[in-house]
Amino acid sequence: MKDATGLLVAVLAVVVGSLAEPNPDADPDGGHCIGSQCFAVFRHSADFASAQNHCKGRSGVLTTVRSYVAHDALATLLGNFSGRFWIGLHRLTDCPNATSRLRGYEWATKDAESDFDNWTPDFDGSCSSPRCVALSVEDELRWAQESCDARVAGFLCQYHLKYACPSMNQVLSPEEAVVYSTPLGFGGEDLRSLPPGSIATTTRSARKYVCFERWLPAPWSCEILEGGCEHKCAVDTDHDPSCSCPPGSSVNPVNQVTCEVTPGDPCASMGCEYACLEGDDGVHSCACDQGFKVGPDGRSCVDFNDCSDKRQCPGENFRCVNTVGGFKCECRLGFKMKAGLCVDHNECASAPCEHMCDNTPGSYKCSCYDGYRVDPDDPNKCELHCGKKECTAECDPNDKFQCYCPEGYIAEERDPHTACMDIDECAHSYCDHGCTNTYGSYVCSCQKGFTLVNEVFCEKNEDEEEEVEGSGGDVTTTPNGHTVSTTHGVAPTRQPSAVTAGGLVAIIVCCVLFVVLVVFLSQHILSRRGKVEGEVTFKAPERGERPGMHGMRSEA
Structure with missing residues (x-):
């Protein structure tokens, strides 16, 4: 509870x-x-x-x-x-x-x-x-x-506030009321001071103004609340921002921001997203802005992939990147823009390689010092490499006892240097079937009728109907029947046993029976020996008595 x-x-x-x-x-x-x-x-x-x-x-x-x-x-x-x-x-x-x-x-x-x-x-x-x-x-x-x-x-x-705009009631006619909205989240009609970004809307003519150091009439900059337009704000570098309306309606000539339905306009019922145009045959249809195309519904506008035109971005080492309503030209990976051209970027300047770096057009390639090779897990790094049975260890110049060997080798101190000796992994029975030692590693193989799994284990093929007798030669067989060899960088953690589980149980049972039998025989022999010795002691003659006279009284 x-x-x-x-x-x-x-x-x-x-x-x-x-x-x-x-x-x-x-x-x-x-x-x-x-x-x-x-x-x-x-x-x-x-x-x-x-x-x-x-x-x-x-x-x-x-x-x-x-x-x-x-x-x-x-x-x-x-x-x-x-x-x-x-x-x-x-x-x-x-x-x-x-x-x-x-x-x-x-x-x-x-x-x-x-x-x-x-x-x-x-x-x-x-x-x-x-x-x-x-x-x-x-x-x-x-x-x-x-x-x-x-x-x-x-x-x-x-x-x-950095600055504030005064109430507009003092500059408008008495019959024109104003409703305010502020970026702080409150509004109303009786505000005397307005923060920047506030919107003032007249109730009679629906004119709009924005507070930007002073009251600016709509349409203002299209980047701020769509210029105050009811539908969309259009930008023209040669003219001030202007509002546009959907097909079938037009901008109110008084407030320049709201949209009014045009009586008798055939586009009014079409619901075009962008524009409605009259064709040569007098039929009206929807149209879209540059970079867009009319969607499957005949009204909406969807982005047009301008990069589908192979003529876009024709310069050398340029590539075309599609954007919403357009496209842009960029340099291919490994190049950068300079004086309007895409020139090769020297990646080696940022030292991406652990050892040596060679710059190539649009890319780079790493290489390693002698005694090293490129790390297969990271092409920018290098790892120790010997490639033969014995090589000199890589030692710290300030500490001769701090030496390193490649993977698959073991250090052996000598005079005057430390050597790296190849480890014979095959001596440790790492593979299920066959094993071939290599410098720094080893290769496992399987008998015919088996498939190499996880580069170490051999599993019998399911489609084999008869067990293969004899060794038949060691090969590495894949499920598709091909022969392959696999090089190991690390030793496996499991060592296959040469004795089956049934054989091991039989050996244990035989050992126990043998021990029991030995104990039984030993007890029997010791018991017999003790009995014989007892009888001999009972029949032994006393001193002065001749043999054969035991049990007879002597007469004077």
């Missing part, structure tokens, strides 16, 4: 912990900007650390309230919200300091500068008092000490 209770507590702890972490993608529930400062309220239950991390993740900090202006901004922002909200005020020292304005607390910006304070009358100045601060509308936005682990109703984030 205790285990079940512990599991339930653990699950609840995980659930509570997840609830304490606000969704990082959640938009704020309101915002307000004054000058170069913006404030946002998040109604997400969280502890102080989670709230601080959330604000930081959105390029902000927990709110500072350094002046009456900031205090009034929070009053406007929290007017309709109840509950306590974290601000960026917390205490790092052990005890409060009643002599300072912030009472020993500091802002999330790691400073204690402030022209304003609004502590609750019941401020606790003891060392054990809570270390974080929250406020609420119910308490007239007074700063109340709160445990940092407590989950309050929400938190307030603050953002510093």
